[in-house]
Amino acid sequence: MTSTAPQQSSLDRPFVLDLFAGPGGLDVAAHTLDIPSFGIEWDKSACLTRYAAGLDTLHADVSAVRRDAFESLPPEINVLAGGPPCQTYSVAGHGAGREALEEVEKYIDRLMAGDSDEEIDRDLRKFSNDQRTGLILEPLRYAIQATRSPNRANRPYDVIVLEQVPTVEPVWEQYAKALRDKGLPDGTKYEVAFGVLATETYGVPQTRSRAVLIARRVGLGEPELPPPTHHAYEPKKWNQRNAPAESEVHQPTLDDDSPAPEAAEHPEKTNTDLKPWRSMGDVLHEPVGTRTKRFLVRSNYGSSGHPGRRGVRTDEQPAATVTGRISRFVVFEHLDERIVQEGARFTMNEAGILQSFPPDYPWSGTAQAQQVGNAVPPAFGMHLLGAALGLPVPDTEALHKPWTAATEEQRAKLRSHGCGDADTCTDRCPRAQDQKPPPSSRPRKKKASAD
The missing domain is CATH 3.40.50.150 (Vaccinia Virus protein VP39)
Incomplete structure (x- = not known):
């Protein structure tokens, strides 16, 4: 507390x-x-x-x-x-x-x-x-x-x-x-x-x-x-809980117009001594951020996921480590990765928010x-x-x-x-x-x- x-x-x-x-x-x-x-x-x-x-x-x-x-x-x-x-x-x-x-x-x-x-x-x-x-x-x-x-x-x-x-x-x-x-x-x-x-x-x-x-x-x-x-984020537990069937790897788990998940749905809510880890959706969905739809993020490096989904996280998960390569992360506003939005990237203010900077921090130069x-x-x-x-x-x-x-x-x-x-x-x-x-x-x- x-x-x-x-x-x-x-x-x-x-x-x-x-x-x-x-x-x-x-x-x-x-x-x-x-x-x-x-x-x-x-x-x-x-x-x-x-x-x-x-x-x-x-x-x-x-x-x-x-x-x-x-x-x-x-x-x-x-x-x-x-x-x-x-x-x-x-x-x-x-x-x-x-x-x-x-x-x-x-x-x-x-x-x-x-x-x-x-x-x-x-x-x-x-x-x-x-x-x-x-x-x-x-x-x-x-x-x-x-x-x-x-x-x-x-x-x-x-x-x-x-x-x-x-x-x-x-x-x-x-x-x-x-x-x-x-x-x-x-x-x-x-x-x-x-x-x-x-x-x-x-x-x-x-x-x-x-x-x-x-x-x-x-x-x-x-x-x-x-x-x-x-709570610590444990990718193996997350992947086991959310593993899709092989035939469903490219299918959305929620349609893209679904509302952001409520905090009460978070799987780590069972332990009241610690708060649940914060997800990308927690900080980037409205009213805190600017995103209104569910999304996937594919980084340009792996994150111990399933074959075919390596380096991919949903907005219900924390971001992969934010490095100077954050500008290369691809953001999909469909949970079907086959639907590609050209040039979909995090803005620098969104990247800063994932680092926990204030949302309007004045990135310059x-x-x-x-x-x-x-x-x-x-x-x-x-x-x-x-x-x-x-x-x-x-x-x-x-x-x-x-x-x-x-x-x-x-x-x-x-x-x-x-x-x-x-x-x-x-x-x-x-x-x-x-x-x-x-x-x-x-x-x-x-x-x-x-x-």
Whole structure:
């Protein structure tokens, strides 16, 4: 049950620094909880979305800010959050990912031992030509830098909140050991909780797993991962319950003019301790969304379904994981997949809703699908921040309310601060060509001969 009690925290005035902030998922979560935030993001289009949404932002490289402009950050910041780029750990535990993990463990030890930034940066350049490998260390480097900041009176962050894809969990485990057992070079230690969570169990209408870490400075209480509020989606049970006869694979289970299913019909309603997971229909059908008819969605990747229906979900199910490929998902407003509507796709606002963004969030710039897919789902972010700060279970229904976009004057002011000019990027902004990581230097395996 959602608490309506006044929000109280172990911190009197939380203020979030969001590294690798993207279009604003964690910031939307923070602001919905009435917590101020400040984001650093180097992608130009994501920054345009953030400015339009009224979010305080630096259009900058996270590493460069730490090296050259850390003292310019608001000194009141006491919560460090972020999700560093994860591509080099997408196969953590195997091959290149395992090698990267072993190297990162060594760098974590060196950072905690107090090695200089110059030495670390020099050796990182030798280790890899892909700077994303070093970016996984940035949250830890920010935590250390806070203890060396005259602007902060050398005050450490009180809370650290990190999230990424499940394969990054071994990295968070190394973070946990370092923060809990070794402590920062100044002696600050943290209590830590980490693990892999399913976002649909927090009211996000899609299946998406994330590796998370929550750390609190010793003396502020031991953190816990947020308790689930919704049932987990179990595709095998769903498919068993809804398996069509072989002759009916292409036949509609409901005609396309059928009304959206009532919540009482949801198969997971039997357990009153948890709410049912949210389906695409829950959030996209009227009056919340804009769709009036039942629909099917075919993603461009599989989802453990029946042969012939691989990658297909109905509006009664949560969406498949929303990634930058969401623009390729085909939406059928007939439950017979043979009836194809040319160009039927989710709008970017609908894709954002599947990520739990407000329905009118002002997506801007280019590559909007990638922005949506890379974002932290705000509903999930509310639960993470709430657990980290000791707040009551958040009311994520607030995310369905209209989002107050920035006025032109506000946008210009935000961009003037974030880019250095009210209307355009400046020399201090990251260059577009620098935002594309170099190709991996790891040789590819040769394909076996067809002979």
